[in-house]
Amino acid sequence: MLNIFTYDFMIRAFLAGGFISVIAPLVGSFLVLRRLSQMGDTLSHVALAGVAAGFLIGINPTIGSIIFVILSSFGIERLRKSYFRYSEISIAVVMSAGMAIAVILLSLSSGSPANIMNYLFGSIISINNTDVLLSLILSIAVITVIYIFYKELLYITFDEEAALISGIPVNLVNIIFTMIVAITVAVSMRIVGALLVSALMVIPAAASLKIAKNFRQTIFYAILFSFISVFAGIILSFYLNLSPGGSIVIVSLIIMGLASIKKAGN
Amino acid sequence: MSKIVELKNVNFSYNDKKVLNNINLTIDDGEFVGLIGPNGSGKSTLVKIMIGDLTPSSGEVLINGINVKDIKKRSIIGYVPQKSYSFNASFPASVKEVVSMGLYGKLGLFKKLSKDDWEIVDNALKIVDMIDYKDRLIGNLSGGQQQRVFIARALVSDPKILFLDEPTTGIDAKSEDTLYKILDTLNKQNKITIIMVTHDVWAISDKVSRIVCMGNGRLYDRCDTLDFSKKELVEIYGYPVKLDMHHHQNENINNRL
Numbered sequence: 001m002l003n004i005f006t007y008d009f010m011i012r013a014f015l016a017g018g019f020i021s022v023i024a025p026l027v028g029s030f031l032v033l034r035r036l037s038q039m040g041d042t043l044s045h046v047a048l049a050g051v052a053a054g055f056l057i058g059i060n061p062t063i064g065s066i067i068f069v070i071l072s073s074f075g076i077e078r079l080r081k082s083y084f085r086y087s088e089i090s091i092a093v094v095m096s097a098g099m100a101i102a103v104i105l106l107s108l109s110s111g112s113p114a115n116i117m118n119y120l121f122g123s124i125i126s127i128n129n130t131d132v133l134l135s136l137i138l139s140i141a142v143i144t145v146i147y148i149f150y151k152e153l154l155y156i157t158f159d160e161e162a163a164l165i166s167g168i169p170v171n172l173v174n175i176i177f178t179m180i181v182a183i184t185v186a187v188s189m190r191i192v193g194a195l196l197v198s199a200l201m202v203i204p205a206a207a208s209l210k211i212a213k214n215f216r217q218t219i220f221y222a223i224l225f226s227f228i229s230v231f232a233g234i235i236l237s238f239y240l241n242l243s244p245g246g247s248i249v250i251v252s253l254i255i256m257g258l259a260s261i262k263k264a265g266n
Numbered sequence: 267m268s269k270i271v272e273l274k275n276v277n278f279s280y281n282d283k284k285v286l287n288n289i290n291l292t293i294d295d296g297e298f299v300g301l302i303g304p305n306g307s308g309k310s311t312l313v314k315i316m317i318g319d320l321t322p323s324s325g326e327v328l329i330n331g332i333n334v335k336d337i338k339k340r341s342i343i344g345y346v347p348q349k350s351y352s353f354n355a356s357f358p359a360s361v362k363e364v365v366s367m368g369l370y371g372k373l374g375l376f377k378k379l380s381k382d383d384w385e386i387v388d389n390a391l392k393i394v395d396m397i398d399y400k401d402r403l404i405g406n407l408s409g410g411q412q413q414r415v416f417i418a419r420a421l422v423s424d425p426k427i428l429f430l431d432e433p434t435t436g437i438d439a440k441s442e443d444t445l446y447k448i449l450d451t452l453n454k455q456n457k458i459t460i461i462m463v464t465h466d467v468w469a470i471s472d473k474v475s476r477i478v479c480m481g482n483g484r485l486y487d488r489c490d491t492l493d494f495s496k497k498e499l500v501e502i503y504g505y506p507v508k509l510d511m512h513h514h515q516n517e518n519i520n521n522r523l
């Protein structure tokens with residue numbers, strides 16, 4: 001059998017995969033509990049437009065997608081306020097806008113279609129050292145910010161109105177969190193692909209909810225499950241020649257199934 | 267006795283709907299005030315005005331003589347909102363975590379909870395007799411137990427005034443009794459001024475030191491004498507009220523007065 005660790009590109013995959021396996025569920029747990037599970041999905045479509053823009057004007061696609069995602073999340077907030085009673089409209093509209101812009105920008109750019117496929121379905125093999133370094137730096141940024149604002153995020157997630165009344169700067173924390181979500185989506189899509197980003201943000205958190213006894217545990221198990229999914233998924237995809245993004249998500253679904261069974265057994 | 271809460275000619279409207287009509291109210295330090303009135307009469311709005319969550323369109327709200335919006339130490343105000351247990355019931359937070367949230371605003375950004383802070387959390391849970399449940403998930407408790415946890419959350423910041431908005435709604439009679447005992451202790455031993463909203467006229471009359479009534483956005487200060495004629499009650503409540511519904515408690519009050 002081939003030894004997976006003798007390949008540089010696999011080492012890079014494990015490194016970058018390891019980083020996103022921590023930040024995706026970390027951010028995702030808050031999203032799920034704020035009933036914003038759809039957010040990751042929407043933003044990853046927008047991120048695709050950012051990638052296309054990056055190709056077109058020749059900047060790093062990850063940077064391009066971070067900029068697009070941050071801009072669009074403020075757009076979502078705006079729309080959410082003007083469609084107050086149908087707030088899910090804002091998410092659907094922004095998702096369509098993201099896809100439309102992505103498609104148009106791609107048709108304008110001369111970049112090879114293979115490149116965009118990497119972002120749609122994720123590609124381990126095409127990760128270079130810059131990608132690894134970028135995902136390390138951004139992951140550290142995400143973890144640090146969540147560590148710093150942990151208690152505020154917990155309160156806002158639990159009860160936004162009560163948090164506001166008790167003097168927590170809710171708007172400021174929400175803006176910071178939005179940017180953290182944007183970064184996480186942009187970094188993760190390089191590995192699992194735009195189509196599966198939200199899976200990695202949502203599924204481990206959903207599994208964790210079945211067994212966690214407090215909020216700290218919820219985050220801990222979500223990261224643990226995601227870590228296992230990413231590593232097992234990468235190894236499976238290597239030996240069985242499957243799509244890595246797809247394999248990662250399937251493993252996470254199996255874990256979620258096991259967590260549900262454990263809960264039912266209790 | 268010093269005035270702890272003072273409302274002067276307070277008016278408030280949601281959009282163009284007038285909800286509070288020239289409210290004047292003074293509450294002394296150490297009082298236990300029951301605020302009663304039918305649904306929609308503006309009780310919750312009045313409480314939100316008093317804690318500074320809503321701003322009156324005219325008039326003044328003073329806490330300890332300072333405009334409520336200018337208070338630096340917001341932690342002196344404790345608030346248990348109406349239906350605070352209508353939060354997402356499957357939220358994976360432990361009782362301990364929920365109570366600790368009451369400290370976050372006081373601590374400020376960038377500060378983590380210290381060992382002493384967790385002790386304060388434990389103490390608040392002891393006061394509401396929920397310490398044995400501190401590691402339980404909040405969603406696995408009964409309505410009455412959850413309400414006690416939310417009171418503990420309001421207590422950790424060491425408030426001087428505690429506002430409770432219909433804390434007994436949806437909990438059984440026995441839990442209600444426990445709750446009133448806790449509030450009595452907080453008021454008498456911990457010297458916390460309490461303002462409690464309820465729409466049940468009779469249930470609280472022997473629990474509190476004073477009752478004020480709301481009706482149609484106005485405040486009526488003389489309902490503690492309980493000598494309304496039916497006509498006046500209709501005026502306050504907007505519909506006829508059966509005076510003989512709670513015979514037993516009614517008699518108690520009359521004896522007491």
Ligand SMILES: Nc1ncnc2c1ncn2[C@@H]1O[C@H](COP(=O)(O)OP(=O)(O)O)[C@@H](O)[C@H]1O
Binds near residue numbers: 281283310312
């Ligand atoms: N956020 C709001 N926007 C518009 N109207 C409101 C709002 N909250 C309450 N109201 C209205 O104000 C009136 C008083 O409400 P509220 O203070 O909740 O009464 P109570 O607590 O006595 O039941 C009601 O008619 C209610 O419909």
Ligand SMILES: [Mg+2]
Binds near residue numbers: 310431432
């Ligand atoms: Mg109310």
